[in-house]
Amino acid sequence: MKLILIQVFFLLLAQATECKPRPGRKTFNKLLVISFDGFRWDYDQDVETPNMDKLVKEGVKAKYITPPMITMTSPSHFTTITGRWIEDHGVVHNMKFNSTSYLKLTHKATQNQSDWWDNGVEPLWITAQNQGLKTASFHYPGGGANYSGQAVNRALVESYAHPDSNETEWHENIDIVMGWFNQEDFDFVTLYYGEPDGVGHSKGPETKERRDMIKQIDRTIGYLMKSIQQHQLTHRLNVIITSDHGMTTIKKKPQVEEILLSKYLKFWKDVHFDLLDYGGFGMITPKEGKEQEIYNALVNAHPNLTVYQKENLPEDFHLAKNSRILPIVVVGDLGFNLNSRVIFYVNKGDHGFHNGEMDMKTIFRAFGPDFKKNYLAEPFDSVNIYPLMCKLLGVTPAPNNGSLTFTEGMLLGEFDKETPGLTDQIRRHVNATLPLLA
Numbered sequence: 001m002k003l004i005l006i007q008v009f010f011l012l013l014a015q016a017t018e019c020k021p022r023p024g025r026k027t028f029n030k031l032l033v034i035s036f037d038g039f040r041w042d043y044d045q046d047v048e049t050p051n052m053d054k055l056v057k058e059g060v061k062a063k064y065i066t067p068p069m070i071t072m073t074s075p076s077h078f079t080t081i082t083g084r085w086i087e088d089h090g091v092v093h094n095m096k097f098n099s100t101s102y103l104k105l106t107h108k109a110t111q112n113q114s115d116w117w118d119n120g121v122e123p124l125w126i127t128a129q130n131q132g133l134k135t136a137s138f139h140y141p142g143g144g145a146n147y148s149g150q151a152v153n154r155a156l157v158e159s160y161a162h163p164d165s166n167e168t169e170w171h172e173n174i175d176i177v178m179g180w181f182n183q184e185d186f187d188f189v190t191l192y193y194g195e196p197d198g199v200g201h202s203k204g205p206e207t208k209e210r211r212d213m214i215k216q217i218d219r220t221i222g223y224l225m226k227s228i229q230q231h232q233l234t235h236r237l238n239v240i241i242t243s244d245h246g247m248t249t250i251k252k253k254p255q256v257e258e259i260l261l262s263k264y265l266k267f268w269k270d271v272h273f274d275l276l277d278y279g280g281f282g283m284i285t286p287k288e289g290k291e292q293e294i295y296n297a298l299v300n301a302h303p304n305l306t307v308y309q310k311e312n313l314p315e316d317f318h319l320a321k322n323s324r325i326l327p328i329v330v331v332g333d334l335g336f337n338l339n340s341r342v343i344f345y346v347n348k349g350d351h352g353f354h355n356g357e358m359d360m361k362t363i364f365r366a367f368g369p370d371f372k373k374n375y376l377a378e379p380f381d382s383v384n385i386y387p388l389m390c391k392l393l394g395v396t397p398a399p400n401n402g403s404l405t406f407t408e409g410m411l412l413g414e415f416d417k418e419t420p421g422l423t424d425q426i427r428r429h430v431n432a433t434l435p436l437l438a
């Protein structure tokens, strides 16, 4: 009797310590997610990109993907890493703002500020860590914050002075990340680059400078492919390359009548607080009692301006539910920036426009041991990247708004099969001791 009890005890113990949550496959490959900010879906079509072309053959390409509505850096990146709509995750702008204290902090300054990012929705780094994985964020938006007091295992935050386009540094960052995977056994790393967003803003998307930047990105992807081989990660690292939004050329006079809201509003008299002058999306808090007046003043003001009262935002924007969304939301037609008091805007390109516009669509590429080769995926919403990342890592997802339906066709048929024979440790060891082919 005693013996049986002891046996039962050990059986239960064995079950309790069985760590991977899914039946079937028992070991999972590592995952690197790279985001090149503002990489419009078609940027590879008017410039030579030999390495990205090679990736099409060696992996998966989606025709394009659709970012969430607010096509801005922090909101969109946070949808990717949480799988939640913006109204759920609460990062509703690049700026941290407070309409009572009039505080406005820039995108870089928010990276430090946990209370801006931590709104009760867990990003994948944290969920994965709580399931025993080791994760890191290299400059990725939101990676520097704490979530319920918990930090990402390793987080590098972009400094104010960080140069966006230094190719040498780009390559160094890849080597650093490969070292994390190879020598420190990280499982999941997100790596962020601030281009081609920078050049898209300053020079415009239809310029030689932008095309040159795409060539630089392509060389960097070539460097990545070599670095993966050199670090003997080819058979145990999956890679997703994606971005947060596209870019469009800003229409200026005399070609069009630019949108200048002070033509229709008395800012000093009727507006309490505003987030304007940041591309095609803006928000306004009217002074008390001025809500209807402001709406009426804007509703037929300019043919290329759409104004919404918060409660009448279209449901498919997935925005209205969040308390940080201000009472009036304004969206410009493609290329029409929302200027507030004066037009001091000098940039040639911008985003923030409706996510249905082709110029706001962005890229999705993937390759590695679990992905099919030469697979062209239909377009999908970026919110669906999250469940794919979870599946690749063997992580049980947190509640999310994504679905695997759109992405699981990218994976090899045998993905869910039980890992046969040797344990992963032994297999990794065998692979590592094999001489480097090619």
Ligand SMILES: *[C@@H]1O[C@H](CO)[C@@H](O)[C@H](O)[C@H]1NC(C)=O
Residues within 6 Å of the ligand: 098, 099, 100, 101
């Ligand atoms: C906004 O600022 C006001 C006034 O300083 C402050 O009382 C309030 O707590 C702030 N709101 C948030 C969410 O930080």
Ligand SMILES: *[C@@H]1O[C@H](CO)[C@@H](O)[C@H](O)[C@H]1NC(C)=O
Residues within 6 Å of the ligand: 108, 109, 110, 111, 112, 157, 158, 159, 160
């Ligand atoms: C992060 O916070 C530290 C300490 O408050 C500050 O010195 C640093 O400049 C901040 N970095 C960014 C990018 O905001």
Ligand SMILES: *[C@@H]1O[C@H](CO)[C@@H](O)[C@H](O)[C@H]1NC(C)=O
Residues within 6 Å of the ligand: 111, 112, 113, 114, 144, 145, 146, 149, 151
């Ligand atoms: C995260 O939490 C740690 C430990 O409490 C703290 O030292 C650090 O400053 C926090 N970082 C942020 C960005 O809030």
Ligand SMILES: *[C@@H]1O[C@H](CO)[C@@H](O)[C@H](O)[C@H]1NC(C)=O
Residues within 6 Å of the ligand: 163, 166, 167, 168, 169, 172
């Ligand atoms: C680019 O980065 C490299 C490596 O970090 C550095 O040595 C070099 O000085 C940087 N160049 C510029 C122009 O900042």
Ligand SMILES: *[C@@H]1O[C@H](CO)[C@@H](O)[C@H](O)[C@H]1NC(C)=O
Residues within 6 Å of the ligand: 235, 236, 369, 424, 427, 428, 431
């Ligand atoms: C080892 O390499 C083989 C191909 O050479 C690959 O199929 C397998 O997935 C690799 N295993 C691991 C654990 O990296």
Ligand SMILES: *[C@@H]1O[C@H](CO)[C@@H](O)[C@H](O)[C@H]1NC(C)=O
Residues within 6 Å of the ligand: 303, 304, 333, 334, 335
């Ligand atoms: C701007 O509005 C005019 C008049 O309604 C319309 O013809 C034009 O297509 C709009 N521009 C864009 C980019 O939607």
Ligand SMILES: *[C@@H]1O[C@H](CO)[C@@H](O)[C@H](O)[C@H]1NC(C)=O
Residues within 6 Å of the ligand: 084, 085, 088, 318, 399, 400, 401
């Ligand atoms: C998004 O997912 C959350 C968590 O499951 C859920 O509460 C919310 O209703 C979902 N949003 C939509 C629009 O389905």
Ligand SMILES: [Zn+2]
Residues within 6 Å of the ligand: 037, 038, 072, 073, 074, 197, 244, 245
């Ligand atoms: Zn961006």
